[in-house]
Amino acid sequence: MIYILIAYILGQLAYHHTLTSLFIASLMFISMMIKHYRVLFICLVLFTIIIGYAIEQYMIHPYVGHHTLSTISTKQRTHLHFDTLPVITGQQMIANASVNGERYRFTLYNVGDTIRALDAAFWSTHVCEVEATLKPPQQIGQTGYISVNTMDISQCKPYKTTSLHLHIQQIRNKIIENIRNEQLPGSQYIIAVSTGFTDFISQAEKQQFRDLGISHLLAVSGTHVGILTALFYRIGKRLPLPIFITQMLLLLILPCFLIFSGATPSAERSVIMAMLAILLSSYIKIVGLHILCLSYILISVYQPELHFHIGFQFSFSICFLLILLQQTYMKQHLGIRLFLSSFVALLGTLPISYQHFNEIQWLSVLTNFFFIPLYSLCIIPMSFLTVMIAWISPSLLSLFNYPFSLFFQIQSKLIALFYPLTQWKMIIADLGEIGYVLIIVFVVICCFLLSKRKFKICLIMVSLLMIVNHVCYPEYQNRMTVIDVGQGDATLFETATGETLMIDTGGEREESQYKHRTSITDAKTYPLLKKRGIRCIDYLVITHPHADHIGELPNLANKLKIRNIMINPNRFDEYYFKVVKNVCESEGAKLISYLDQQYLKLGDFQFSFLNTDIDLSDDLNEHSIITSVQIKQYHLLLMGDATIANEDKLIENYTLPKVDILKVGHHGSKTSSSEKFLDTIHPDIALISAGKSNLYRLPSPIIIDRLQERHIQTYNTADHHHIVVHFDKTYKLYRE
Structure with a gap:
């Protein structure tokens, strides 16, 4: 079978x-x-x-x-229902909402006092009509986004429902509100582990858990279902109830618990496995792998889009290996059992971590040894009890202050102990399908060795993998990548000798209303660098101190080593100069004035940093560092946010060659790329870095028309994502 x-x-x-x-x-x-x-x-x-x-x-x-x-954002008037309790931070409100049965991530950008005063009862029982921008999912299996600038509460109408699903959601929202109102220590974690709702946990806290390899503790999974099932069996035994009655009650309760916990893939897997075990235990001998495979097939047939959900992949791959090798670790002493089960779980994550993140959370083997007992024995059971009290008698919630205070103090100390180790990251460059197969082969060999209890040989295998991964690098290439950082700028140069130069980091302007909760570095830049196997930036050039060019510098420095930072010291914002100095001190990076090093050779690339400062100007754009690049017979020109005044000075002070590739100035604004300038350099290709549907409506249609009139091929990151130019005997341009 x-x-x-x-x-x-x-x-x-x-x-x-x-x-x-x-x-x-x-x-x-x-x-x-x-x-x-x-x-x-x-x-x-x-x-x-x-x-x-x-x-x-x-x-x-x-x-x-x-x-x-369906990849284009559309603006329309629509009715939506809130599936979760909204979370308000500053002037922004986020929630999960449904439109015509489709689930979306809802964001309101201007929150008034009236909206702040609304409670869970309102959000659970009203449908609101809004003028919204609907953005479809970027990838299959993800949710789309709804953006709303303002919301009129008078357009929210109450509705009645007989749906069990919605009634459970209403109960869930009320329980969450009661726990929040009591302000229990670590309430965001209590809510996450008991209801699956993680929006109250900040992005910084979530990133901490991811870095430590313990983010699975915040997801409702087999541990929760196991505790719930064991609790029911014990209550049924004490009452006493016939085992048949207890099982029937569980078959009714488990689907309700699935709805209550947000129906995440890991919760679906656990609930379906538990229900299959109950239903089939009377008829056939239950084997864990049979139940797991059956549940996988049922879910994948009913919801095939979940194949693209990372949580779904992690849940089944980890569970598969834990069941397959349970005889290896279950017969060991408690400490060894915890260590081995953590290691087996890590093996289960390897193929998925390689494919999606190009990074292995090696630290999870150590951290899970301490965090799993803390959550399994203390935090999760106590959180379940808290949920029951919050539903039945919220006034008694204050009784939980001391135990939760103790639990989360222990958690804080453990995080402080292990977090310094996260600086040693295990990055695996993308080697395509061959790399995926090699990872699978490694996992199979390790599983075989573990099953034969050849622990020392397995440890040697793991050590060899870490050494080989650290010493071996992917094949280096001469290429330039205009990174899609939204409405900002970041361009990466890689040489065939393994050196790197990056121009700007991207970032968000302070006046932007579309502030991301996840940093651009985490969402865009760092995943690309990991995919390329890049662990260090040799030179980082900051063209000028505007947030959309330098804003991600601290985040980038937290992720990888930066050896040299080059700036224009003539006009540099005081705040950002302190940021640069702090990064240089923490990273041991050398701070360079581009006036002192106007020429740099890295591999086949020759970089020239051109001075076109408009001395008396207070416009920081007019103090941008302009970079001329030559590789073999090809010439590139990167303009930063330079204006027409800078272009005129560039033409006047320098003898410019015919340019093959132009990185268009100021994101395609009409303040740059004059007709005189374009007619002087005659570019074949123009590259623009701009955000999709950005606030400034860039690139300007005037500039696009100007480029098209001259038959210049134009590529925009808003349309093409990362734009890569690979240089060999000729150059090849493609999107990534």
């Missing part, structure tokens, strides 16, 4: 990772031949793989097609 179930899943996997599926299928067929399975059964397994592949192709295709057709 297990071979048939795994064969179907392998067929699904083959649609996404053909080589990996072939490798695992080969191991499975070898196993069947060793066990002398009949040829007919082996043929049935092969046929099941084909069926799995065909069904996956059929199920996924509509989602791919639908996603391709």
Whole structure:
């Protein structure tokens, strides 16, 4: 039976990772031949793989097609229902909301006093009509976004519902509100582990948990379902109730708990596994892998888009290895058991971490040793009890102040102990499908060694992986990448000798109303650098001190080493000069004036930093560092936010060659790229860095027309994401 179930899943996997599926299928067929399975059964397994592949192709295709057709933001008047309690920070409010049955991430940018005064009862029982901008998901399996500038409460109308789903949501929201009102220590964590609602946890706290490899503790998963199930069985035994009645009650309670916890993929997996175990235990001998595979198939057929959900992938891959190797660690002493189970869970994350993050959270093996007992034995059970009290008698919640204060003090001390270790990151560069297969091979070998209790050899294998990964780098290339940082600027140069130069960091202007809760470095820049295997920036050039060019400097410095920072000291904002100085001191970076080093050679690239300062100008744009780049026979010109006045001075003071690639000044604003300038340098290609639907409506249509009139090919990060130019005998431009 297990071979048939795994064969179907392998067929699904083959649609996404053909080589990996072939490798695992080969191991499975070898196993069947060793066990002398009949040829007919082996043929049935092969046929099941084909069926799995065909069904996956059929199920996924509509989602791919639908996603391709709907990538443009639209502004419309619509009715929405709030699924979660809104979280208000400053003038911004966020929540999960539904429009015509589709789930969206809702953001309101101007929150008035009337909205602040509304309680959970209002948000749970009203439908609001708003003028909103709807942005479809960027990737399959993600939610879309709704942006609203202002919301008129008079346009919110009450409604009545008989839906059990909505009634449970109303109860959930009221419980969350009661816990928040009591201001219990660590209330954001209590709410997260008991209801699955994590919006009250700041991005900085979430990032801490991710860096420590313990973010899974904030997700409702098997631990929660296990505690709930064990609690019901114990109550049923004490009452006493027939086991049949207890099981029937659980079959009713578990779906309600799934709704209450936000129906996350990990919660779905745990609840369905528990229900299958209850339903099938009376008829067949329950095997964990059978239940896991059945639940995977059921969920993937019912919700095929979840295949693209990272939480779904993590939940099943970790659970698969924990069940597969449970005989290895369950018979060990408690300490060894915790360590081994954490290591097995880490193995389960490797392929997914490689594919999505290009980073391995090695620290999780240590941190989970301490945090799992803290959460499993203390925080989660106490949070469940808190939820019950918050629902039945909120006035008694103050009784939980002391225990939670103690628990979260312990948590804070553990975080302070381990967080310094996060500076040693294990980055794995993207090697494509071959890299994915190699990771799978490594995981299979480690699992085999663990099953044979060859712990020392397994440790040697892991050590070798870490050494090889640290010493070996991907093949270096001469390329320039205009990074998609929204309405900002960041350009990366990489040489065939492994050196890097970056111009600007991106960032958000202070006046921007669309402030991201996740930093641009975390969302855009650092993932690209990890994918390239870049652990250090040799030179960082800050063209001028505007937030959209320098704003991400502290975040970038927190992620990787910066050796040299180059600025124009003539006109530099005092606040940002302190930021640069602090980064130089903390990183040991050298601060360079571009006036003292106007020429730099890195590999085949020759960089010239051109002085076109408008001396008496107070406009920081007119003190931008302009960079001329030559690689072999090709010339590039990067203008920063230089204006027409700078362009005129550039033409007057320098003999400019014909430019092959122009990085257009000031995001395509009409203050740059004059006709005289374009006619002087004759660029073949123009690259623009601008945010999609940005507040300034850049690039200007005037500039786009001006470029098109001269038959200059134009590429914009808003339309093409990261724009990459690869230099060899000729140059090749593509999007990434």
